[in-house]
Amino acid sequence: MTDLGRTPRTRQRRSRFVIALVVGLLTAAVAAGALAQAGKSGLIGKLEGPEVVTDPAKFPKTLNEAPQLAAQVKAGKLPPVAERVGQDPLVIKPLREIGKYGGTWRAGFTGPADFWNGFRCCSGPDHLMFWDYTGDKVMPNLARGLEMQDGGRAWLLHLRRGMRWSDGKPFTADDFVFWFEDIYRNKDLIPTPSAAMAINGKQGTIEKVDTHTVRFKFPEPYFMLPDVLAGSTDLAGQMFGYRGMGGFAPAHYLKQFHPKYVGAAELDRKVKDAKFDSWVRMFLAKNDWALNPDLPVLSAWKTVTPINTPTWTLERNPYSVFVDTAGNQLPYIDRVVLTLAENLEVLNLRAIAGEYDYASRHVDLGKLPVFIENQQKGGYKVYLDPGDYGGDMIIKFNLNYDADPEIAKWFNTADFRRALALGIDRDQINETFWLGTGTPSSVVPADSNKYNPGPQYRKMWATLDVKKANEMLDKVGLAKKDGEGYRLRSDGKGRLRIEIMTLGGQFVQYTQISEMIREQWKKIGIDLTVQEVERSLALKRTAANEQQLGAWNNDGSEHLFTFPLHVFPFELAAVASSGPLYVKWFHSAGTQGKEPEPRMRELMEKWKKAFGVPEKERIQLGKEIWKIAAEEVYIIGVIGMGPASMGVRVVKNNMGNIPSRQYNSPDGKTPGISRPATFFYKK
């Protein structure tokens, strides 16, 4: 009986070469045209999006509001729109046209853990600063402006005059001070301070200057602060309010749940009435944007029925500070209704059927042909938004793996890693799993990204070169092979076997792709076992240094400094890690863990340094970081710049101001970066 998964070398030799030659030519031809075709088919458009207007001359002179709000003003239930928006509205020029009020946006979500869904579509976004539609420049957002002082050691944040929370109370510097003093510094609420508030490990402070000005003060120059405020970090508005983060919080509302302002007995009573275990649990639940309809917010829409019910409904925030260039208070769309779909096939099928007006979050790239087929029937159009990061799929080597010294030795040998990278047939993987829409790539981000070190790094150690891979493996000391063609360990203990850990049920099919890689690595004599595990198990094993190879993606790494998680070992809690011991070393300033090898250390040092230097230097440091990453191949890049991760977008034809291509990034809270507040129904 043939053993499943073991291929005799004879068969390989005889049949493979001829087939490979013919097919290889065909594949090359097809692959070369793949991206061009994708563009030609009209699915990938031109990057575009609405712009924030900063020139006061272009600000609108009068303001308008939605009819339902106007009716409430007339009935005396709401103050007039000028009063609600304040003197310094956030003016956004819609992408194509001024929109019309009205309509309900139908979408789907998968359960109480899917809160990113609502933040991406409906929060505004409510960052203090935010990216422009290219994802490159930092623009004012909820804050009117950010001013650097004292060589970067202080930053003045200017708020908008007359800006209010969704319940009408003013949004002022007090909300920052409350957050910093009573939430951030409260050890019960936040046991570990955030890296976002620190430079070189030293924490900063927030202080009030006047009602509409706040100062962030740091012991050393913190040039990165604008990016940190713009990105999806701990200072990014109410998204992380459930963990006590955000940078600001509605003081007037949350004080009633805080022991500093409420007597212990009364607080206890409140906790019991609300059926919580402790005041901490209650406080954090009350500060949860997706869970608590009473929480005052600054976002474009606010939660009306919470995320832990079958329908998550959001309605327009009457005090929204967003307006368009004609003075219409945004958002145009009245309500957003997300219905529960606990099974991804059901969710995708509903999107295929046109039951959702705009869907991108859980859409499966593998179903692209079915979506396209039903465009007419469903009344929608399909768009592809490839990400800018180099790895829709990456493979991490755990450099700290120590359960088997032989494997540890090889993982820490650069040529071993490079050879394995050369043994992957990326074109096959791209065609099968990305339907040709991805780009075979090393881990470096897109060419348009400011930290990209140069076009020659795209293919560095990221092509298929079986001959060279075999040569390199022979040279490092793995030349001996067993009867079936697999390389033998140098310590004489038999065949060299390595294992890759994958997660099932993700946007990218890591397990199936790893299976394909397993077949491909047979040609370079490497025996790979694929282990699919549950998420929490993956986490546990990674943190316990039990993982050998891990498959994941590096989305967010296009914003190298806010999302370093998948560039170098940065966090213990990761589903795939390059070295948990290095993480400890990094965060303990060298006192714990294990010291990384020289080039990795160099990379880490450059990263730390970048936070404290001006932009030009930072960009240079970023490029050098990517250079090291590409050369050392701590992480193998497989396919990059693909639309697999929330990049397949389905939008009904009757929606207006929809970009033909948008910047797909977690920092950009895509589609947040396209300002869904400017989407409207054309009917």
Place this chain on the structure above:
Amino acid sequence: MAEPEAILERGRAPLGGPTAVGDTREQRVFVASQWQLMWWRFRKHKMAVASALIVMGFYLIVLAADFLAYADPNASEAQRSLMPPQRVYWFDGGRFSPHVYGLKGARDPQTFKRVYQADPERKIPIRFFAEGFEYRLLGLIPTTRHLIGVEGGSDAAHAVFLLGTDVQGRDLWSRLMYGTRISLTIGLFGVTVSLVLGVVLGGFSGFYGGMADTIIQRTIEIFRSIPTIPLWMGLAAALPRDWSVLQVYFAITIIISLLGWTELARVVRGRFLAMREEDFVVSARLVGCSQMRTIFVHMVPSFMSHIIAATTLALPAMIISETALSFLGLGLRPPAISWGVLLQQAQNVQTVAISPWLMLPAVPVIIAVMAFNFLGDGLRDAADPYGR
């Protein structure tokens, strides 16, 4: 004309009643052995007989899976992704010469579907007993012969795809052959475990009665009350990570069978209870047989037929459980190939909408389950030759 079956059908022939017909056939009934009676009774159930043949056919496939497959089930090739089943042309210009047309495939830039054009000029003849990839027949004899293959042996080995290919370009027919082998053997192991547990525990319960009986009964009830899926999930998640696919496979079968034994135990217990008071058992004890002898030589053979029937009926449950476990991601996982794995890989919208041939593994599942059920029913009917 009284056939033995007809006599059996009418129930016990009246003792000492009118024997006007004076039939030797009737007398044959009285002297026939237990197994012969069963066979006659079984023969009446046409469906069961047909099912028996089908089941034998399946197990032939289990033995000859490598021979029947013609492509490496794990060989992926993106340019062959999602090929529909190929049409076989039996005659070429009047001569019997089965062949298929060569296919050229590309991804349509507008629809993003893989589209294949048949080229009538490129005829690829199918050979019987052709050469293909190497394997060991029955685990012993290395050979490269397969039932079918294409001219040119292993060089052009991948040019025929009877049932099409999957997303990774792997031949479905070959994968189905290997899947059949694993799915049907899992069933056997699991059923054996259930059998042993059921007979032993049920026997204890029925034979000794009293406290042992009550405890076992309660345990059975508890097992039956727990929803199976949480139990599976808990046990599957607790399996050590470094077990090979094979070890996981055995563990899974044991997990499934841990719930299957209860039914068998009940049947066995019932039989033991009923038989305890039977004359022949009492006489065996009086004559001086040991307990063991009484049980195994006298009692067990009399309900052997029931056990066979119950066991046969437990198999389809195994098959279905295996597919359910794979769906949940708890059972066999790639690179193992089983019906459950194949179905799990077909369980998505794009398969149903665009590549429905990937759902073909459901057909052998249906046939196998039906066949085992009819077979089991027939056996159970036959197990009681004199009617109930």
Place this chain on the structure above:
Amino acid sequence: MLAYIGRRAILGIFTVWAISVLAFAIIQLPPGDYVTSYIAQMASMGSVVSDEEAQNLRIQYGLGQPIYVQYFKWMGLIVQGNFGMSMEWRRPVTEVIGERLWLTVVVSVAALILTWVLALPIGIYSAVRQYSVGDYVATFIGFIGLAVPNFLLALVLLYLGFVLFNAHIGGLFSPEFQDAPWDGARVWDLVKHLPIPAVILGLAGTAQQIRIMRANLLDELRKPYVVTARSKGLSEARVILRYPVRVALNPFASTIGYTLPYIVSGSIIVSLVLGLPTVGPLLLKALIAQDMFLAGTIVLLLGVMTVIGTLISDIVLVLIDPRIRLEET
């Protein structure tokens, strides 16, 4: 008689307790706990949870304590009528389950009705015309439900429903009726969504019922009183339907008791595929997330339903069939 019921009731309580222990143990079997699952979820979305935060969460959820302590805490809560808080949903367990429980019953009952409508006639026909072509055809249809992998069938029907009828995909309500008040239109909407789940779930159970029906009826048909009735001149139909069928239904009727929990747990997979807002998918997600109280309560609930069901079945059987009563005394 009362003694019998009393004894069974006490044993039933013991069984329920054993189930609760087992349920709790099963949920704790996978390594880690809710917090590890939660951290993993956050990590896969790019949010990082620090060690201290994790510790905090564990303390707040009471996960830091040994298992038996957690178990007794849970038991203590149950005795007070509080089934705990679902960590995933951040709502009381009773609320989360309650919303779905009655919908689960509706779906199960619909499936049950379909099962009986199919199984009874087929079973009767099969017994009466044993070994005929009609028998084979009828049983074939009955067994198809058992043989077809129901998760695949569910997906296919879902897709066909969309392609052919433009039906709303899955679930039990169309979006516009999701939170609407209960009126005729909403009921009709529910009914429109029931056929697919009822068919898939109902077909699965027919095989077993056919078998039971056929076996029982065959038993009855051999009895002398049938011969008597026939010889007295009653028409064939009356002979069969009037007496044997009624008697054959007796043990059949007693199976109602535990059919409900059987369908509920057997429908987990199909409910998941169809996106039904029932207890099944809830249990599955709770198990994956290791949401202790929610998963534990549902498993306990199903277990209790089974025990009560079996108890009722046995009592009904005793009431109907005097022979058993005599056996027990």
